[in-house]
Amino acid sequence: xxxxxxxxxxxxxxxxxxxxxxxxxxxxxxxxxxxxxxxxxxxxxxxxxxxxxxxxxxxxxxxxxxxxxxxxxxxxxxxxxxxxxxxxxxxxxxxxxxxxxxxxxxxxxxxxxxxxxxxxxxxxxxxxxxxxxxxxxxxxxxxxxxxxxxxxxxxxxxxxxxxxxxxxxxxxxxxxxxxxxxxxxxxxxxxxxxxxxxxxxxxxxxxxxxxxxxxxxxxxxxxxxxxxxxxxxxxxxxxxxxxxxxxxxxxxxxxxxxxxxxxxxxxxxxxxxxxxxxxxxxxxxxxxxxxxxxxxxxxxxxxxxxxxxxxxxxxxxxxxxxxxxxxxxxxxxxxxxxxxxxxxxxxxxxxxxxxxxxxxxxxxxxxxxxxxxxxxxxxxxxxxxxxxxxxxxxxxxxxxxxxx
Numbered sequence: 052x053x054x055x056x057x058x059x060x061x062x063x064x065x066x067x068x069x070x071x072x073x074x075x076x077x078x079x080x081x082x083x084x085x086x087x088x089x090x091x092x093x094x095x096x097x098x099x100x101x102x103x104x105x106x107x108x109x110x111x112x113x114x115x116x117x118x119x120x121x122x123x124x125x126x127x128x129x130x131x132x133x134x135x136x137x138x139x140x141x142x143x144x145x146x147x148x149x150x151x152x153x154x155x156x157x158x159x160x161x162x163x164x165x166x167x168x169x170x171x172x173x174x175x176x177x178x179x180x181x182x183x184x185x186x187x188x189x190x191x192x193x194x195x196x197x198x199x200x201x202x203x204x205x206x207x208x209x210x211x212x213x214x215x216x217x218x219x220x221x222x223x224x225x226x227x228x229x230x231x232x233x234x235x236x237x238x239x240x241x242x243x244x245x246x247x248x249x250x251x252x253x254x255x256x257x258x259x260x261x262x263x264x265x266x267x268x269x270x271x272x273x274x275x276x277x278x279x280x281x282x283x284x285x286x287x288x289x290x291x292x293x294x295x296x297x298x299x300x301x302x303x304x305x306x307x308x309x310x311x312x313x314x315x316x317x318x319x320x321x322x323x324x325x326x327x328x329x330x331x332x333x334x335x336x337x338x339x340x341x342x343x344x345x346x347x348x349x350x351x352x353x354x355x356x357x358x359x360x361x362x363x364x365x366x367x368x369x370x371x372x373x374x375x376x377x378x379x380x381x382x383x384x385x386x387x388x389x390x391x392x393x394x395x396x397x398x399x400x401x402x403x404x405x406x407x408x409x410x411x412x413x414x415x416x417x418x419x420x421x422x423x424x425x426x427x428x429x430x431x432x433x434x435x436x437x438x439x440x441x442x443x444x445x446x447x448x449x450x451x452x453x454x455x
Contacts, residue, residue, distance in 0.1 A: 054321070055329055057276070059313040063361055063390045065275045065332040070351040072387065073336045078177050078275060080111065080118035080126075086132050086145065088114060091272050093285070094142040095123075096348045098137070099235040100370065102382040103400045103407070103439050107143065109346035111383075112438050119438070128231035131245065135229040135237075136222075139287045139353065149250045153257040153264050155288045156225035163220055175216035182217045183226065185243070191240040194218055225252045263289045267297040273350075274322040275332070276312055281354065298323050303419045315363030342427045343387045344396065344435055352385060364392035364415070379413060386412075388427070393418055398432075400439035407436045409446045416454045 057065070067073040071091055078084065083386075088111065089095055092250075098106035106164035111118045123143070127133045133143040136152055144152075162174070178198065186192050198214025218239055221227040228245040229237045245249055271277055283294035302308035308326050311319040345352060347368045352358050359365050366385055369377040378388075380397035387393070394414040400407050409432070414420045432444050 055308065055310045055333055056319070057310065057329065058389065059315055059317075059361070061332045061335075062276070062312045064335040064337060065328070066361060067338050067390055068335040069273050069275045069349065072343070072350075072351060073338045073390075075339050076114055076116055076341065078115055078117070080115035081122045082130075085111070085115070085118070085122055085126055089126075089133065089143065090145045090147075091273075092350050093269065094144045094350075096143045096145060096350075096353070098346075098348055100382055103384070103398060103435060104139075105342075106346045106348040108347050108438065109344070112435075113343050113345055113349065113387075116438075124231070134246065139169050139284065140348075145245075146250070149246060150255050151262050151286075152288070153225065153252050153255065154259055154262040156223075156252060156322075157257055158288075160224045161221055167216065167220070175213040175220065178214045178217035179221060182214055182221065186227070186239065188243055191238045192218070193233065193236050193238050195236070208250055226247070232324075263293045263297055267294055267301075271307075271323075271325070276310060276322040276328060278322055281322075281357065284354065301307065301433045314360045316360075320360065338387075338390045340389045340427075342393070342424070342431045344431055345385045345387055347382065347384065358392070362382050362392045366392075366395070380410065386428070390422075393424075396428075400436075402439070402441060402443050405442040407432065407439055407441050407444045409444065409450050411447065411452050413452045414454065420451065420453060 064073060071088060080088070092110075095107045096108050100106065103109070104112070107123065108118070108120050111123065123133075127135070127143055132146055134146050134149055134152075135141065135143050136146070137155070147258070167175075182192075182197050185197055189196070194212075194215040197218060198212050218227065222229060222237075222239055225242055227239040228242045230237055230240045230245055243447055249255075266289045267282045269322050270282045274281060274285065279294040279298045280291050282298070283289045283291045289297070298307060302309070306325065307323050309321055310324050310328065311318055312322050347366070352366060355366055364385070370381060371381060374381075382399075383395045383397045385392055385395050392415070394412055396409040396412045398407060399410070412428070429444070436442075436444055
């Protein structure tokens with residue numbers, strides 16, 4: 052029997068809808084409304100780079116332009132509706148998902164010691180109890196509050212002193228919880244003082260099979276269609292082999308089927324989806340024509356290869372590329388218009404002089420850059436300007452870099 056197929060445009064519509072990018076960017080962005088948005092996305096990645104605004108703020112702003120950074124801070128640090136931990140990277144995650152991280156805590160207890168033995172300074176394991184006792188006695192602590200004598204030999208952010216490594220390890224295995232950040236420095240407290248008792252490790256038995264089932268179902272809900280590897284990578288807790296086994300079982304039960312999705316280059320790729328996915332894709336809204344600036348760490352772009360297959364958009368962040376070897380720039384933002392990624396823009400907020408400076412924009416090859424597009428871009432940049440807290444937009448003389 053022929054496999055069910057989703058053409059490229061239908062697949063893009065479904066994917067953008069699942070990522071909150073198919074509807075008009077508007078609506079409330081505080082309290083439960085903001086929590087509902089983050090729950091829909093699954094998580095929001097945190098990042099310290101503040102070229103225009105931090106990644107987590109850009110992610111939420113692109114979907115709810117009324118959003119402002121204090122909205123997330125209140126939800127996370129005051130309301131405790133979110134917790135911070137790792138997916139593929141450090142992220143804020145709905146507190147309701149915390150029990151599903153117990154499996155990660157258990158697995159990282161062993162794997163981190165093995166990995167860190169070769170690239171973290173020795174002696175951090177001996178600091179576990181002193182660090183825990185310091186926090187018991189003095190309350191939440193940051194890395195600057197523990198191991199003052201150890202910091203003298205530190206060579207930089209990559210060379211953690213033993214007590215800093217102990218803090219991170221105890222957080223990664225669930226003994227500590229991050230209560231918030233000052234600047235971008237984490238503060239840690241005992242998990243039992245932060246997380247409600249019924250959610251804590253020990254209150255719930257960690258059932259790996261049940262956790263993997265939740266992880267794969269929740270990933271598929273947010274992706275629409277996926278391979279086992281993509282399901283595993285979404286939360287980065289289940290292994291690829293566990294996700295493959297889950298898919299096999301779901302196929303056997305008839306709650307999953309193999310389909311084909313058309314890539315931007317016209318080729319077809321086999322993936323897995325729920326039987327009702329074609330109907331859901333058919334009624335997915337068409338994304339509005341408004342131009343949106345996306346964070347390089349937007350959930351829709353996190354999997355660079357998937358974005359390239361679906362949208363034909365090759366994107367790599369060049370933060371760690373030496374300046375002379377960069378193709379575009381240090382921190383270049385993708386531009387979304389409707390269901391197309393139409394280019395990338397290099398810009399930076401200079402708050403000392405109140406300016407958002409646009410250095411360059413590169414439209415995608417084959418795209419006609421019109422005056423109407425320039426007006427739509429200017430309208431979006433004016434919105435971004437307000438988020439960045441500056442007064443003016445300044446374009447470099449040669450800002451529009453049309454393909455030759």
